[in-house]
Amino acid sequence: MENNQRIELPQHLLDEVQRVISLFPEGKQKSALLRVLHIAQAHFGWLSVDVMDYVARLLHIQPIEVYEVATFYSMYDTQQVGKVKLEVCRTGPCMIEGAENIVNYIEKKLGIKDGETTADGIFTLKTVECLGACGYAPMLQAGEKFHEHLTEEKVDALIEAYRSNPVANYMGENQNG
Amino acid sequence: MARKLLLNNVHIEGIHNYDVYRKNGGYAAVEKALKTMSPEDVVEEVKKSGLRGRGGAGFPTGMKWSFLAKPEGVPRHLLCNADESEPGTFKDRYLMEKIPHLLIEGMILSSFALGANQSYIYIRGEYMFVLRIVEKAIAEAYANGWLGKNILGTGYDLDLSIMPGAGAYICGEETALIESLEGKRGNPRMKPPFPAIQGLWQRPTVVNNVETITAVVPIVNEGGDEYAKIGIGRSTGTKLISASGNVNKPGVYEIELGLSVEEFIYSDQYLGGMKNGKRLKACVPGGSSVPILPHYLVCKTANGEDRLMSYESLADGGFQTGSMLGSGGFIVFDEDQCIVRNTWNFARFYHHESCGQCSPCREGTGWMEKVLHRLEEGHGTIADIDLLWDIQRKIEGNTICPLGDAAAWPVAAAIRHFREEFEWHVNQPKESQIRNYGLVADKSFQTENA
Amino acid sequence: MSEQIQKFTITIDGKSIQVDPGTTILNAARMIGGEVVPPAMCYYSSLKGSGGKCRTCLVEVSKGSEKDPRPMPKLVASCSTSVMDGMEVKNKSSEKVIDARKGVVEFLLINHPLDCPVCDQAGECHLQDLAFEHGVGQSRYEFERRTFDKVDLGEYIKLHMTRCILCYRCVYTANQLTDNREHGILKRGDAAEISTFIEKNLSNDFIGNVIDVCPVGALTDKTFRFRSRVWYTKPMDASCSCDKCNGNAVLWMIGDEIARVTARKDQYGEVKEFICNDCRFNKKEKSQWNIEGPRKISRHSVISANHYEREIPKHTVLLNKA
C-alpha cells in the first residue's frame, strides 16, 4: 500500500502514543483509542480512512473498531475540514444570550453556511452543542481554545487572527492566544 | 458569610501550581488519611458527611462506595466523571481549571478509601485545554511523591491519569463512560450488572463526579460530622452551582445547600438579579434535563413555602410543581424568551446526543424535535401538542439509560406549565414569529386547590 | 452430585413455571409458551450480549420476588432481566405493557420504509408480525423517512440499511462467529447505520449467517434465485456433509430447483446451528443435498397462515399505509 507509507506520525507523537498506551494495563491498549485519534486528527488535519487504518495498526485492533468510534464522537472529522474549525455553541443558555446572531454574523462574514468550509480552506463553521461555557455565553471553540462573551467585534478580531495564523485545529500543537 | 469548602482558595494567585496549593494547606488531607486512617475510616467519614453525588442523581456517596465488590485478587477502579456535558453545567471545568490539585487530592483519598490502585479521570474532549492543566498537575503530584508507588512510605500505590472523550454527552452516563474509556462507542450498558460489580474491563468500579470527589477533601480534613452540619436536612454540605441565562452575574458559585432560591437569584452576593431589569419568566434549576419551573414556582413552592437550593426543596411538588437540583446547572429565562423555542432547542440536543441503541430514544427524540420545530415555526396544530405529550410519555421509563427520561422531562414540563404558549404558537403563527408570548398566568391558585 | 439445584418459580400472566436461577423472564415465558411470550426483536439466545435494545419485550414486574414483593417501578426488558423466586410478571395482561409496546412498534416503524410488497423478507419479517400483532393502525409520523442507498457487501450479501432496526444481531454474529469483524455500527442516534465504512466484501466463512439473524429484510441473500416467485418456495429440511459446518439446512425449493439455502430456525426465528457460506451460497444443486422432507413451519407468522402459497395478505398494517 503505497499510500499508507506516507501516513506516519513523527517520532515525538509516536512516543506520546506509547506513553498513552502505557497508562493502561497490559492488553488494554484499545483504551488509548480516543486519545490517539485526537493526536492523529491534530496531526493530519482529519481522519481519512488511511489515517484510521494506521491508528488500527498502532493499537492492534480491527479497522472497523476505529471507524465505529471515529463516527460516533462528534469531535472527529472523517471528512476534510478547514484549518480552523469555528464551533459555535447553539444550545439553550447560549441561544438565549444571542448565539444565533453570532452564527448569522459568521455566516455572512465568511460567506459560508453551517457545516461549510471557506473556499480558501481556512475556516469551517460548525454549530455544536453545549461546551460548558454557558455562563460566558455566547461562545465558540476554535481548536482547543474557548472564545467567550462573543460580540461581533470579538468575532472580527479572532477571524483576523486565525486568518493570518491558521493553526487552530491542530490540537496540542500551536494555539492562537 | 456563607462557608466555602471547595472554592475558598480559588482566588489565590497561582493556586493551580503545586507549590502554591501545597503552601495553602493542600494535600494535608492525604497526609492525614494515609498516615492516620484506614480506608474504612475514610468511607465512614464520607458516610457521616451525608455527601450525595454531585453528578445529577444525588445518590449518597458513602453508600455507593460500600456497594463496591471486593473479590480477592481483582483490581478495582475509581473513575472520575469529568464529562460535564449537561447543558447549563460548567462547574467541574471551573474546579479543574482553577484548582486542579484539589481534584487530584480527592482522587487519592477516594481511591485509597476504595482500595483502587489505578484511577482515571474521564474528561470531555472539548475540555482539552483543561485536560492539559490537570495533566500537568498530575505530573507535579507524581514528582512530589503524592502519586506512584509507596505514597508517603505507607505502602499505598496509586496511578492516576486523565483521558479525553471526543464529543458525546452520553459518555457522562457512567456505563457509557466506561465503554468509552475502553476505547469503544459510548453505548450505555444494560444494568445489572452494575459497575460496582462489573465496570471497567469487567472489574469492580466506582464512578463519581468531579465535585463529589473534591468534596472528600474537606470531609477528611474537617470530619464527616462537621461537613454534615452545613446544609439542610439530607442536603448536606456545599454545592457548586453553574448559573447562566438572563441574570446580571452568571458564573460558578459555591453555596451552602439550603440557601433560598430568591436570595440566590436576586442578591448581589450571587446572581445580582435579572439582567436589564426584565422579569423572571422561568428557571431550569438543575441542568437541561430537569423540569422547567414557571416564574411563580421558582422562589416559592406550590404550598407557598420558600423554595430552597436543596435536593428536597427543589423537588418539592414532584414533577407537577417541582423540579430537581440535578447537576446544579441553573438556567434563568427572562420574559423575552420563548419557551417553545427553548424546548425545541433542548429536544434537538437530546436528539443529537442519543446513542441510538434503543428504539424509543433513537426514534422518539428525533420525532419530538421535528414536531417541536414545526410548532416553533408556526406550522403546528393543537394535535401536535398532544402528540408530543404522547411521544415523551412513551419514551420515559422505557429506555436503557436515563437519557430517554432526560429528553422526555423537559418536553413534559414545558407543556405542563406553558401549554398556553404552545397553543398561542398554533393560533397566532405569524405573531409568534415576531414576538414572544410573555409571562404565563400564575396558576398557583389552581394548584393550591387541586 | 445429587444435590438438587434450587428452582425459581415465576408466574407470567397467571401461568407458573419453575426455572433455573439465572433464566431470563423471556426464556421462562418461552418455556411456558403461547400468549405469555413477549415479542423479541433484538435478543437472540445464541448471541452473547444480545438483547435489551429494541424494547419490544418490555414487561411489568408486579411482584419482585417472594423475599421482596415490591413491584418494579419501571417496565423491564424481559430478555435481559433474570427471574427471581416468586416473581410475578404481566405481559399481555398489563395495560402499561400493551401501551408501551404500541409505542415501541410505532417508533420502530417511523423510519421504516413501507415496501413490504417488494421486500425479500416479507412473510418472514419479524417487524411485520410485530406490527400486525402489537401495532397501531395509523402512523402519526408525518416527516420524511430516513433513507439509505442499497449496498453490496460483497458477492453474497446485500444491505438495505433503510430497513434496519439496529438490533445489533449481525454485529454480534460477526463478532462471535468470525475471527475478524468487518462491518459494524457507524455514526450514532438515528443516523446510526450498519456499514463496512469503506466498500468492502464481507468474506468470512460464516458471515452469511447475518442474513438469518436479521429480523427484517436489511441483510439479504444475493444468490437467492427466482426472487420474483418467492411466494411459491417450499421449505425442505436437508443436510449435506460439510467440513466447515454440520450441514443441516433448509432448502427453499421451487419445483426441483433450489432458490436459496438458509439455516434452520426455531419457532422464535432463531438459528441454533449456524451454517457456512459454502452451504448457503454455493450448493444450489439438489444432488449436493440429502433432502429429509418438508420443513414444518411452526413459527407464528402473518404469512405462515397462508402456507407460503398466496401473496402477502392485504390486511396487514404495513400495507394499509403503503
Ligand SMILES: Cc1cc2nc3c(=O)[nH]c(=O)nc-3n(C[C@H](O)[C@H](O)[C@H](O)COP(=O)(O)O)c2cc1C
Ligand atoms: C445522559 C447522562 C449524562 C450524564 N452526564 C454526567 C456528567 O456529565 N457528569 C457527571 O458527573 N455525571 C453525569 N451523569 C450521571 C452519571 O451517570 C453518574 O450518576 C455520576 O457520574 C455519578 O457520580 P456521583 O454519584 O458522584 O454524582 C449523567 C447521566 C446520564 C444518564
Ligand code: SF4
Ligand atoms: S436511552 Fe438513548 S442514549 Fe440511552 S441507551 Fe437508549 S438510545 Fe442510547
Ligand code: SF4
Ligand atoms: S442489519 Fe439486520 S441484523 Fe443487522 S442490525 Fe440491522 S436489523 Fe439487525
Ligand code: FES
Ligand atoms: S449552552 Fe453554550 S456553552 Fe453551554
Ligand code: FES
Ligand atoms: S428483545 Fe428484549 S429488548 Fe429487544
